[in-house]
Amino acid sequence: MSDPDSPVDPVREGSSVVAAALVDWIEARLPRLVDDVCAAVRERIELYRDEKIVPRADLRRSIAVNLRFMVDALAGTGDPDQSAPEDTGARRAHQGAPLPEVLQVYRVACGMLWDLLVRHARASASEGAMDELADVASLLWQVTDGHAVRVTEAYRATSAELLASQQRRRSALAEALFTGQRVFDAGPWEAGRLLGFSLDGKLAVVTAETLSLAQESLVGIERQLARLGIVSAWHLTPTQQAGVVSLREEQYDALLALLQDLARARTGISPLYRSLTDTPRALHLARAALAGIQPERREARAFSASPLAAFVAYDPDEGRRLADEVFGAVLDLSAEERDVLLETLEAYFSVGGSSERAAQVLHCHANTVRYRLRRIRELTDRSLTEPRQVAELVTALQALSLSSPRRSGTVLLGER
Numbered sequence: 001m002s003d004p005d006s007p008v009d010p011v012r013e014g015s016s017v018v019a020a021a022l023v024d025w026i027e028a029r030l031p032r033l034v035d036d037v038c039a040a041v042r043e044r045i046e047l048y049r050d051e052k053i054v055p056r057a058d059l060r061r062s063i064a065v066n067l068r069f070m071v072d073a074l075a076g077t078g079d080p081d082q083s084a085p086e087d088t089g090a091r092r093a094h095q096g097a098p099l100p101e102v103l104q105v106y107r108v109a110c111g112m113l114w115d116l117l118v119r120h121a122r123a124s125a126s127e128g129a130m131d132e133l134a135d136v137a138s139l140l141w142q143v144t145d146g147h148a149v150r151v152t153e154a155y156r157a158t159s160a161e162l163l164a165s166q167q168r169r170r171s172a173l174a175e176a177l178f179t180g181q182r183v184f185d186a187g188p189w190e191a192g193r194l195l196g197f198s199l200d201g202k203l204a205v206v207t208a209e210t211l212s213l214a215q216e217s218l219v220g221i222e223r224q225l226a227r228l229g230i231v232s233a234w235h236l237t238p239t240q241q242a243g244v245v246s247l248r249e250e251q252y253d254a255l256l257a258l259l260q261d262l263a264r265a266r267t268g269i270s271p272l273y274r275s276l277t278d279t280p281r282a283l284h285l286a287r288a289a290l291a292g293i294q295p296e297r298r299e300a301r302a303f304s305a306s307p308l309a310a311f312v313a314y315d316p317d318e319g320r321r322l323a324d325e326v327f328g329a330v331l332d333l334s335a336e337e338r339d340v341l342l343e344t345l346e347a348y349f350s351v352g353g354s355s356e357r358a359a360q361v362l363h364c365h366a367n368t369v370r371y372r373l374r375r376i377r378e379l380t381d382r383s384l385t386e387p388r389q390v391a392e393l394v395t396a397l398q399a400l401s402l403s404s405p406r407r408s409g410t411v412l413l414g415e416r
Contacts, residue, residue, distance in 0.1 A: 022132055023075045025120055026113075030071060033116060034064045037109045044108060047101045054097055059105075062088050066147070067109055073143040074136065085147050089154030093162060099155050103148055110144045170195060174233040177244050177279040178205075188276035195233045197246035202274060204252065205282040206232075206259065207242040207290055208267040208300075214238045217265035224262065228254055242286070244279060259300035266293040267300040292401055304398070319399030326396035329379040341379075342397070344372040349394055353384070 026033075038060050042048050048059055069084040092102045114137070121133040173191045175181075180188075189199070197203070208217045218241055225232050230251055234243040247255060252272060259267055268290030270282035289303035324331070330341055344362060348369065351357035355373070359366040373384060382389040 022117070022120070022136065023071070026071055026074070026117070029116065030067060033113065034060065034067060037063050037067070037112050040112060041105050041108055045101055045104055047097060048105075053095050054092070058091075062091075063105065063109060066106065067113065069147065070110070070113065070140070070143055074139060085150035086154040089151040089156075090158040093155045093158035099152065102151065102155060106144065106148055106151065110140065114140060170233045171235045174235040174242070174244055177233075177276055178235065178242060178283050180277070180280045188279065192246070192276050195244075195246075196231045197244075197276075198231070198248075201246050202249050202252070202272040203276065203279070203282070204245045204247065204255065204272055205242065205270040205279060205286045206245060206255075206267065207240055207283065207286040208263065209265040209290070210236075210239055210241055211265055216241050218243075218259070218262050218267065219264070221258075221262060224258055225255070228258065230255065242283065244276075256300065256302060263298050263300040266290050266295070266297060268293070269300060269302040271303055322392075323396045323400040326380055326382065326392055327400060330376065333379075341372055341376055342400070344369055345376055345393070345397060346401075348373060348384075349397070 038056075041059065041063070042056075048054055065084045066088060089102070092099075117133060117136060117140075173195055176191055177188060192199070206218070206221075211217050214236060216236060221241075221243065222232050222234055225245065228251065230245060230247045232243045232245040234241065245255060249272060256269065259269060268286040268288065270286040270289070273279075273282050285303040289301045293299050293301055327342075330338055333341070344358065347358040347361045348355065351361060355366045355369045359369045362369065376382075376393075377384060380393065382393055384390060384393070
């Protein structure tokens, strides 16, 4: 005796009222139905009209297997092969077929199976044929719905695995570019090709602090850049989120604007460069730009395009020594006075050595600028007209900007 408290399989319960003759009739016509469904799918769904994504033989095999799944479920003869929908969903994800088109095939197949049953019931002379059809209808939609759910779950799970795998590969290739590492005798441009970088465009490196251990601060950056037509690849470490960006020169300002909007931590951007072999150098410069931002600030800053800035950045210890030697007396002042004098000197150099134009930038009187410059000459014992001494001031100021962030308004000399 069966256990009255045991769970009831709704498919089996429904199938008990399905007339055996009706199922047998479907069985005999299944090969022809497979052919008809294949033809209808190719006619109605553009994706399946050629074989670039889904080969015709693969489509036919899938339709045959999944129609068999439905008929077996209707017949209630043992457990249908549960792997059929999972296999189809996973395979279509690997092939890159869109999920809506994949599910549309099942709607076409189910609809044509139902139409066949309706025509048979109407043509049947047996009493109760329409009642039998009503029993089949409920069961058919139940089977189809469960089938679609399993296809969808398998498709999405496989797509997630593929996306994660792709991201891991892009991350590994980006890391190889940052370190200058050669992988399987492939050069940087082979890595760039695999990442989809333009061969005739420009490049930039972006590096940002993580919010906490391995937590991205530039959330969704790759997707946001893609919307601007900019390709990028990113690598995450416990303390840093870094990316190589491939873009046209006229897109650089759009990159900077987006990073300013997205930055949730200190973010540095390298100058534009051409060769992927220079990526380790660009990463160093992006980190130098980041180091010039006050801690805890949410700010993105581009490194100066000046060769002098890059030169100083490559020996930060020597740069600090130079800054201390030139500006030692200035650095000993109170923070407020020190910052005012250094800001004035930065503005003066950035406008080509004009006190009047520096005053406009600083929103003060030109005489105030001249007074501050005299203080700098006295404290540093360096002239603002003698070329060698001007070079020392400019270089030391650049080194100071890189090694000791002082305020959010500071800009690097030569910055875009």
